[in-house]
Amino acid sequence: MEHPARQPGASILELNDIQMSFGGVHALKGINHAVPEGIIQAVIGPNGAGKTTLFHCISGLLNPTEGSILFRGAEINGLAPHRIAHLGISRTFQHVALFKSMTVLENVMLGRHSRTRSGFWATGLRFPGMRSEERNIHKKAEAFLDLVGLADASRLQAGTLPLGKQKILEIARALATEPRLVLLDEPAGGLNMTETEELGVLIQKICQTGITVVLVEHDMNLVMDISDQILVLHYGQYLASGTPQHIKDDPAVIEAYLGEN
Amino acid sequence: MRTTDRWIFTVVFLLIAVFPWLVGRISGISHYIEVMIFAGIFSLVCLGLSLLMGYAGQISLAQAAFFGIGAYTSGILTARFDWNPWLAMPVGAVLAAAVAWIVGVPALRLRGHYLAMATLGFGVIVHIVFSEEVEWTGGPSGMVDIPGLAIAGWRISSEVQWYYLIWGIVFLALLFSFHILHSRVGRALRAIHEEEIAAEAMGVPTARYKVQIFVFGAVLAAIAGSFYTHYVTFLSPSSFNLMWSIRFVLMVMVGGMQSLWGALLGTVLLTFVGNEWLQVFADFEVLVYGAILLVVALFLPQGLISVLRRGPGGARSSVSRLGGEG
Known part of the structure; x- marks a missing residue:
C-alpha cells in the first residue's frame, strides 16, 4: 500500500474524551489527545495509569465506554479489531502474543x-x-x-x-x-542495554518510512531519546503532554513519578 | 504440501491401495474390507472435526447430527422421491452447511466453548427429529428401500469397489484439507488456536474463520452420511445419536488433534475397535470408550500420532515439522 504525501501537522489519530470503565473501576477518565502523522509519540505513566487500556481501545480490543477515536478523520471505535487492522493500525503486546x-x-x-x-x-x-x-x-x-x-x-x-x-x-x-500507525506496548521490556539501543534505531527507522509510532514504555532513556512527543497519564487521567525536554521539567510529572519529595 | 506430508501421503496411499489385495490373501479377515469402508466414511467426518478441534480450537458434539442430515436427505430424496443419488448428495451437503451456519454464527462469535454447548443441544434435537418424524424417516424402525450407487450406469456392487470409491474420496478431502492448512487460511486457523486476540489484532476475522471451518466440517460429515446411506441402504436414528458424536470426537483425540494423519489413524483404529474387537464387551462398550478417553487425555494428550513421530525413523522435531513453506 502506498502512503500518500503527508500533510505536516495533520493528526493521524484523535482521541476525544476517551473513558473506559470496568464495572466501578474507571481505567480511563476522559483522555483528549491528537497524534500528528509521522512522529514517534510516547505514552508514559506509572503502573496503572491506563496506557495499555488506551492501546486496547485504539486497536479495538476494548470498546470505550464514552468518547470517540478518529483515525485519519474517521471514527473507529466500535469496529472489530480485524477491521481496524485492515484500516492501518497494528500493534504489539506487552506480554508477547506470538503464535509460538x-x-x-x-x-x-x-x-x-x-x-x-x-x-x-x-x-x-x-x-x-x-x-x-x-x-x-x-x-x-x-x-x-x-x-x-x-x-x-x-x-x-x-x-x-x-x-x-x-x-x-x-x-x-x-x-x-x-500499518500507517503502529502501537508498541513496552517493546523494551525484558531487553538488555544493547538490544534496547538497537530497538531505538529500529523504531526510528520505522518512523522514517512514514509510519506513525505510538509507544508505551517504561525505559525513560529510550523514551527521551527517540520520542517527538510524550503524553503522560496518571490514574487514567491526562497529566501532561509535550516534547521530551518539556516533560522532563514538568513539576506535575516529577511529582507523579517521584512522589512528594 | 510439505515434504514430510507428501512422503507420508504416498506411503499411506500405497498402504490403502494394496490393503484389499493383502486382506484377500489372509484367511479369516476378508471382512476387514468392510470395516475399512466404514473407517473411510468416518474419516471424512473426522477430517472436518480435526480441522475444527485441532486448528480452530473448538469442539462440536453434533457431527453425528450432520452425518445424519446428509444420510437422511439422501435416503428420503432417493427412496421416497426417486432422485438420482448424486443429485441428492449436494442437497444434503447444502442443508448441513445452512444448519451449521445458523448454529455456528451465534455460538462462535463468543470466545470459549459455547460451540460445544450449542452443538450438544442441537445434536440431541436432530436425533429426536430423526426418531419422531416417522412419516419421513421411518422412525426407530428404520428406513429401507434406499438404492445403491452407480457411476455412469455402472453399479458399484462389490465391497472392493466401494472400498476404492470411499478411500478415493477420503484422499481428495485430505488433499483439500492439507492445501488449506498450508496456506493463508491455515495460518489464520492455527493463529486463532494459539493466540486468538493477537490473530484478530493482526487482521484475521476470527469469528468468520471459525464459522467457515465449522461449516466445512458439517459439509464433509453430510457427504459422508450420503455415502453411508447408499452403502448400507438402511437407516436407523441410533446411528446418529450423541454417542456417535462423542465417538467421532474420541477418534480425533486418540489419533492426535493437531494432525490430519492423527485423525485418520484414530478413526481407523477406533472403527476396528468398535466394529471388531469390542463386540465381546457388548453393553459395556461405553465404559471402554470412557477408559480410552481417560488414558489418552492423561498420558497422550497429543494423541497416538505423537508416539509415531517420536519413534525411530518417524522422528521429526516439532521445529522441522512446522517449518518451511507450504
Whole structure:
C-alpha cells in the first residue's frame, strides 16, 4: 500500500474524551489527545495509569465506554479489531502474543493476512492466483524479517526465540500488516542495554518510512531519546503532554513519578 | 504440501491401495474390507472435526447430527422421491452447511466453548427429529428401500469397489484439507488456536474463520452420511445419536488433534475397535470408550500420532515439522 504525501501537522489519530470503565473501576477518565502523522509519540505513566487500556481501545480490543477515536478523520471505535487492522493500525503486546508453535517466518506471513485475499476454495483447490499470492506473502514476510534483523531465524519456532527477539518479531509481524500507525506496548521490556539501543534505531527507522509510532514504555532513556512527543497519564487521567525536554521539567510529572519529595 | 506430508501421503496411499489385495490373501479377515469402508466414511467426518478441534480450537458434539442430515436427505430424496443419488448428495451437503451456519454464527462469535454447548443441544434435537418424524424417516424402525450407487450406469456392487470409491474420496478431502492448512487460511486457523486476540489484532476475522471451518466440517460429515446411506441402504436414528458424536470426537483425540494423519489413524483404529474387537464387551462398550478417553487425555494428550513421530525413523522435531513453506 502506498502512503500518500503527508500533510505536516495533520493528526493521524484523535482521541476525544476517551473513558473506559470496568464495572466501578474507571481505567480511563476522559483522555483528549491528537497524534500528528509521522512522529514517534510516547505514552508514559506509572503502573496503572491506563496506557495499555488506551492501546486496547485504539486497536479495538476494548470498546470505550464514552468518547470517540478518529483515525485519519474517521471514527473507529466500535469496529472489530480485524477491521481496524485492515484500516492501518497494528500493534504489539506487552506480554508477547506470538503464535509460538508457528515458525518465525509464518508469524510474519500471518501479518500479511489483511493485505491478501485467497479464501477457502481458492486455497483448498490451489488456484493459480492463490499460489502466486502465497509466493508474494513469503517474499514480503522475508523482507520484513530482513528489516528487523531476524532473517537468520526465519525457520525456527517462534516460541524458541529468546524474549528480546520475540519482541522484535512482534514488531516485524505488526509491520507486515502495512500499518500507517503502529502501537508498541513496552517493546523494551525484558531487553538488555544493547538490544534496547538497537530497538531505538529500529523504531526510528520505522518512523522514517512514514509510519506513525505510538509507544508505551517504561525505559525513560529510550523514551527521551527517540520520542517527538510524550503524553503522560496518571490514574487514567491526562497529566501532561509535550516534547521530551518539556516533560522532563514538568513539576506535575516529577511529582507523579517521584512522589512528594 | 510439505515434504514430510507428501512422503507420508504416498506411503499411506500405497498402504490403502494394496490393503484389499493383502486382506484377500489372509484367511479369516476378508471382512476387514468392510470395516475399512466404514473407517473411510468416518474419516471424512473426522477430517472436518480435526480441522475444527485441532486448528480452530473448538469442539462440536453434533457431527453425528450432520452425518445424519446428509444420510437422511439422501435416503428420503432417493427412496421416497426417486432422485438420482448424486443429485441428492449436494442437497444434503447444502442443508448441513445452512444448519451449521445458523448454529455456528451465534455460538462462535463468543470466545470459549459455547460451540460445544450449542452443538450438544442441537445434536440431541436432530436425533429426536430423526426418531419422531416417522412419516419421513421411518422412525426407530428404520428406513429401507434406499438404492445403491452407480457411476455412469455402472453399479458399484462389490465391497472392493466401494472400498476404492470411499478411500478415493477420503484422499481428495485430505488433499483439500492439507492445501488449506498450508496456506493463508491455515495460518489464520492455527493463529486463532494459539493466540486468538493477537490473530484478530493482526487482521484475521476470527469469528468468520471459525464459522467457515465449522461449516466445512458439517459439509464433509453430510457427504459422508450420503455415502453411508447408499452403502448400507438402511437407516436407523441410533446411528446418529450423541454417542456417535462423542465417538467421532474420541477418534480425533486418540489419533492426535493437531494432525490430519492423527485423525485418520484414530478413526481407523477406533472403527476396528468398535466394529471388531469390542463386540465381546457388548453393553459395556461405553465404559471402554470412557477408559480410552481417560488414558489418552492423561498420558497422550497429543494423541497416538505423537508416539509415531517420536519413534525411530518417524522422528521429526516439532521445529522441522512446522517449518518451511507450504
